[in-house]
Each structure stands twice: as structure tokens, then as C-alpha cells.
Amino acid sequence: MAVGSSGRTSAPAGGPGSHLTVKPAGDLDVPENTILTRATDVVNWCRKYSLWPMPFATACCGIELMAVGASRFDIARFGAEVMRFSPRQCDLLIVAGRVAMKMMPVLQRIWLQMPEPKWCISMGACASTGGIFDTYAVVQGVDRFIPVDVYIPGCPPRPEQILRALMDLQAKIQQGGSLYGTALPEMAEREKFLEEKGNAPAGYAISQERGDEDRFGYRLPGGPARLGVEETR
């Protein structure tokens, strides 16, 4: 990533009236007020500031969640104020409160109904561990049965903790978010492939790509792939 900046403040050694231009490696000329980045980062940046929560509020944690949505704490500052009560429109499941064993199939169904990509926050002691309700009727932590990204301790947590968890989740989305969903195994493979390709030096191909090249008759300098087509299918 390179940032172009103006040399307004002081005259550099280049001469009078010169504008400083940052030149990264190579002959790439980045104009002023321009940001270079990756499409994945831009998409993740968009996603992390437009989370639509699905509030699964079953107990007193839900009251704190409402407080977070109200004006004093105002979750809208973090772009996550659009609480939707249809899982089809949400990408962030907030499990707030204890989950009874009769409710667990409902929660799993809601999780399955949410479109990809989706994240989950387990809010409070009960949702995370069962809390004080160590009985036959209460699930001892929703992470036993659905994926959880961020846990919030507390009984119930303060609204600031929820905002903190949201910021942590935003950092997680920015770092590990993916362009592709994780619903299907081939999608996961595709995502792995893209990440591997992004880490390879410029001009170098990775083995899976090589396999395709062999298959379609292309040849690039560097010899045949390390792995054959069969291994990369």
C-alpha cells in the first residue's frame, strides 16, 4: 500500500515548487490522494462497518443489548445498528442470554438461515458457558453447537463490553475476512487458493494454478508444477 502526499509544508531538496511523489518499488507512479490496496481489504473494510446484527435475546443480556442500541451507547457509531429480526437479512448473530435445550434447535436453524458470510458473538456468561444454570435444561455454552467468533464475559456484560466485542470482531473481519463464503468445501478451497496466491511473489505461480496451466496446454517459464493435476483437484 502506498500513499501519495503533498510536499506543501517545506520545500524539499528537489527544487522550488516541487511536489513530493512517493515512488514505491518498481516504476509505479502513485498520484496524489490515492490509496493502493487489495480488493479483499476494501471488501472487508465495507463489511466490518456494515454488520447487521440478529439479536437472539433470551434473557437479561438482551436488555443490555437494547441499551447498546439506544442513544447513550449508540452501536450505530460502529455501523451495526440495523437490528433485523429476520435471519435472512443479517450477518451477525448475537446470542444474548441462556439457551435452553428446547431453544437450541431454533438457534441452529437461525444460524443456518443466515446468509454467508456470517459471524457470531456469544454474549454473557450463560451463552458462553451456561453460567449459573448448570441444569438439565440449559445448554452449557452455545459454542458446543454453533461457531462463535467473539465471547463476552459478564453477567450481564456492560454495554461498553459489547462495543469492545464489536470492535474486536471488526478487527477480525478486517484481518481474516474472506471474499468468498465458507459454505461449501470448494468455496473454502477457492479461498485458500486465493490466499496462497496473494502470498506468492509477483510473477510466480502456485501449484494449483500450474495444474490448470498444464491441463489447458499453457506453459509459463519456471518449469512444470510441483504437483500434478490430480493432486490439485
Add this chain to the structure above:
Amino acid sequence: MSTTTKPATGPHASTLATLSEVFGEGVFTTSRFRDNLRLFVPASRLIDLLTVLKDRCGFGLLAELGATDYLGYPGRTRSRFEVHYVLRNLDTTERLVVKAGADDPDPLLPSAVPLWSGANWMEREVFDMFGIRFKGHPDLRRILMPDEFTAYPLRKDYPLRGRGERHNFPRLTRGES
């Protein structure tokens, strides 16, 4: 807890007079705890007693219906389960508790739904939690626990943490969901 059969004075005097006039001696026993009057009645005469209490003594409201499991209770000689009916006379504000026992195996009691419709869900809850069946109940099925639940969780021989029902769910992972 003391068992007395002598007629009492006070708020329950007219009720006890009516009951002894109808049933005579030997159908039910009474006991008192503070200002509570409890009538113990065998299951075979339960509906008779409740009918008289409702129709002749004016107990129009079944305030509560619940059960207790006395398994392992110290000094217990009567039946294992006990179902109590808390009745209320809305005109005189008189309150009365009727108790009936049920025992293993297959605890069974007559249903009070024909007398008080409000007994419907309360008997379903007692059935759900203790497994006591109520004969004549119109719709006796579980009300709180899911239908596939097989145990009766408020019985004393049922472990507090259950028998693994709370862990009996499929595990959704990122790859599958």
C-alpha cells in the same frame, strides 16, 4: 404438623361443617400449619371432595395445582408423590389446600379439568415434571419440555444435570453451515 379431626372454629368452620355433614368421618384427615388448613384425601374420593368444595362451599377458583416428590424424605410413610390443590373462595377469601397421594409405579389421579378448566395446563405441567397421569384429562402431553424428552426432570431420582439431553444436538461447524 398435627392431625386433628375436631371441628375448628375460625374461617374454615362452615366449610368443615359442610364437609362433615356430607362425608362424615373417615374420608379425609386434616392438618394445620399456621393458618393453613390441609385436607388429605385418598385418590378414590378426591373428585367427590373437590366437587363438594366447589359446588357447596363456594371454592370457585383453583389457585394452584402442583406436586411434590417425597422420595427419600425423612420419616415419610405415605405415598411417594403428593399433588396439592390450592382452592380459593372468592367471596369469603377462604383458602384451602387439598392433598392427594399417588405412588409408584404409574402414579395416577383423577383429573380436575371437568371442575376447573384452569387445571388443564397445571395438570399437564405436573405430568411433564413428575410423570403423574391424570385420568380424564382432555389433552395430557408435555407442556414445558420438548416432546422428544423422555424423563420426568423434577423427580428426585433424576440427576440435576440430566442424562445428557442438553448435549444431544448436532454440532454445526463453519464448513457445514
